[in-house]
Amino acid sequence: MIGIFDSGFGGLTVMKEYLKRYPQYDYMYLGDQANTPYGSHSPERVNKLVVQNVEFLIKKGCKLIIVACNTASADALRHVQQKYKGKPTILGVLVPAVEEALRSSKFGRIGVIGTRGTVISNAYERELKKYQKELYKLKGKRAEKNVRAIQKACPLLVPFVEEGMIKHVVTRMMLKNYLRPLRHANVDTLILGCTHYPLLQKEIERMMGRRVAVISSGKAAADAIEDYFKRHPEVEKGLFKKGKRTYYTTDSAEKFETLGSRFLGEKIKGEKVEI
Amino acid sequence: MIGIFDSGFGGLTVMKEYLKRYPQYDYMYLGDQANTPYGSHSPERVNKLVVQNVEFLIKKGCKLIIVACNTASADALRHVQQKYKGKPTILGVLVPAVEEALRSSKFGRIGVIGTRGTVISNAYERELKKYQKELYKLKGKRAEKNVRAIQKACPLLVPFVEEGMIKHVVTRMMLKNYLRPLRHANVDTLILGCTHYPLLQKEIERMMGRRVAVISSGKAAADAIEDYFKRHPEVEKGLFKKGKRTYYTTDSAEKFETLGSRFLGEKIKGEKVEI
Numbered sequence: 001m002i003g004i005f006d007s008g009f010g011g012l013t014v015m016k017e018y019l020k021r022y023p024q025y026d027y028m029y030l031g032d033q034a035n036t037p038y039g040s041h042s043p044e045r046v047n048k049l050v051v052q053n054v055e056f057l058i059k060k061g062c063k064l065i066i067v068a069c070n071t072a073s074a075d076a077l078r079h080v081q082q083k084y085k086g087k088p089t090i091l092g093v094l095v096p097a098v099e100e101a102l103r104s105s106k107f108g109r110i111g112v113i114g115t116r117g118t119v120i121s122n123a124y125e126r127e128l129k130k131y132q133k134e135l136y137k138l139k140g141k142r143a144e145k146n147v148r149a150i151q152k153a154c155p156l157l158v159p160f161v162e163e164g165m166i167k168h169v170v171t172r173m174m175l176k177n178y179l180r181p182l183r184h185a186n187v188d189t190l191i192l193g194c195t196h197y198p199l200l201q202k203e204i205e206r207m208m209g210r211r212v213a214v215i216s217s218g219k220a221a222a223d224a225i226e227d228y229f230k231r232h233p234e235v236e237k238g239l240f241k242k243g244k245r246t247y248y249t250t251d252s253a254e255k256f257e258t259l260g261s262r263f264l265g266e267k268i269k270g271e272k273v274e275i
Numbered sequence: 276m277i278g279i280f281d282s283g284f285g286g287l288t289v290m291k292e293y294l295k296r297y298p299q300y301d302y303m304y305l306g307d308q309a310n311t312p313y314g315s316h317s318p319e320r321v322n323k324l325v326v327q328n329v330e331f332l333i334k335k336g337c338k339l340i341i342v343a344c345n346t347a348s349a350d351a352l353r354h355v356q357q358k359y360k361g362k363p364t365i366l367g368v369l370v371p372a373v374e375e376a377l378r379s380s381k382f383g384r385i386g387v388i389g390t391r392g393t394v395i396s397n398a399y400e401r402e403l404k405k406y407q408k409e410l411y412k413l414k415g416k417r418a419e420k421n422v423r424a425i426q427k428a429c430p431l432l433v434p435f436v437e438e439g440m441i442k443h444v445v446t447r448m449m450l451k452n453y454l455r456p457l458r459h460a461n462v463d464t465l466i467l468g469c470t471h472y473p474l475l476q477k478e479i480e481r482m483m484g485r486r487v488a489v490i491s492s493g494k495a496a497a498d499a500i501e502d503y504f505k506r507h508p509e510v511e512k513g514l515f516k517k518g519k520r521t522y523y524t525t526d527s528a529e530k531f532e533t534l535g536s537r538f539l540g541e542k543i544k545g546e547k548v549e550i
Contacts, residue, residue, distance in 0.1 A: 155434070251320050
């Protein structure tokens with residue numbers, strides 16, 4: 001079973017991408033509604049919550065776990081990867097987005113938007129620099145491309161999306177404010193570093209203009225898994241393939257079902273669990 | 276010692292009112308940052324968190340506890356009052372605001388704004404109807420005054436205030452939208468049913484016009500305590516009066532100190548605790 005977890009609904013946009021590409025697997029989703037939003041918690045708190053979520057999914061039999069939350073990936077992924085040593089495999093959403101951004105960027109000016117937690121962690125910049133070096137080795141010629149990460153925290157976009165204000169004038173105004181420094185910095189690629197943002201992707205693409213490639217971290221993560229399975233066929237073999245889906249939330253199932261269905265794009269049935 | 280707790284910083288606006296009137300007492304503040312915001316949690320979850328907070332403050336020696344959060348007062352106050360049976364005394368912020376609104380309202384058209392949790396609980400309407408009946412008995416003549424509560428959830432005001440966007444055009448636009456139905460309903464009194472809202476009080480008063488009395492639940496709660504002490508001198512006697520203040524948070528002390536100082540209007544030193 002593939003376990004996917006997030007601080008709330010956002011991870012369902014990631015799950016949607018997985019279901020689209022690989023509907024054959026069994027999936028278990030865990031939305032930690034009771035502790036939402038991770039973006040405003042301290043790194044220590046996020047670490048603790050991530051361990052709780054991973055423990056829960058392991059007990060439920062997940063052989064592959066996706067941390068479908070940028071803040072959690074930024075603050076705690078390395079920690080749980082080291083703690084569980086590949087049993088099970090735990091993957092995040094940052095690295096796939098970083099790799100796709102590096103492939104797509106022509107001039108190495110890469111914008112990143114996310115929650116305050118994600119931006120403060122500086123994880124995107126760190127990973128961009130790190131993977132750029134790996135690209136050096138592979139492609140030689142691209143060595144001269146200097147990567148610059150221009151990061152901007154957009155703390156109000158999550159509440160706007162959760163309020164369903166996708167096309168609201170107020171959302172557009174704040175979005176314009178948030179994107180201004182990225183436009184002024186002439187970014188050629190923009191990473192949507194929060195799982196809520198794909199719901200605003202069209203508006204963001206319109207504002208950034210046609211020349212800017214907009215990359216959703218969730219979509220990049222789903223794209224990358226095929227390659228991962230090729231390199232690790234033993235992980236893929238261990239997965240059940242009956243197309244079963246289970247949804248858990250740590251708070252009210254009712255709210256989870258209403259909002260969650262909007263994020264996933266199909267009706268879901270949630271169950272409340274204590275973890 | 277007087278214990279005051281809230282889901283985060285908001286309760287500091289309540290504490291500010293207490294300190295202004297009764298600086299002589301010892302105070303202990305607990306901001307449950309790790310679980311903020313309560314407004315988007317289910318009533319069961321809020322109940323559980325409120326019990327945790329009360330237990331913590333009891334262990335620390337508080338003889339009087341103020342639930343300085345409207346959502347927590349709405350969802351869980353009665354529960355903890357029954358659970359602890361007056362040992363210690365636990366008071367909320369709803370009833371004082373309701374009593375002041377009933378006293379001030381000429382035509383009984385009372386508006387209430389708050390988080391979605393507070394509005395869904397319907398606690399303000401319930402308390403308004405209940406206390407109106409008590410006023411009947413007292414004043415006879417006022418019996419013909421029918422109270423109508425017009426409630427409006429304003430879920431984005433908390434994030435706006437926490438972002439420091441007090442005078443931002445976007446805040447004004449949303450505020451206008453939120454207040455429109457209350458203006459159309461010709462309310463003569465408006466209860467600010469969330470501890471974050473006093474920071475927007477001037478703007479709200481300007482929008483509602485001079486004829487509408489705007490009542491802050493925190494200020495009403497602080498006003499009411501004097502009367503409470505007269506009726507229960509034994510509670511007042513049990514309080515330490517050395518003017519000591521202690522601030523606890525369940526998440527990062529750094530963030531708590533920065534934002535908290537803004538809410539309280541003076542510098543504070545916070546300590547992180549696990550509860």
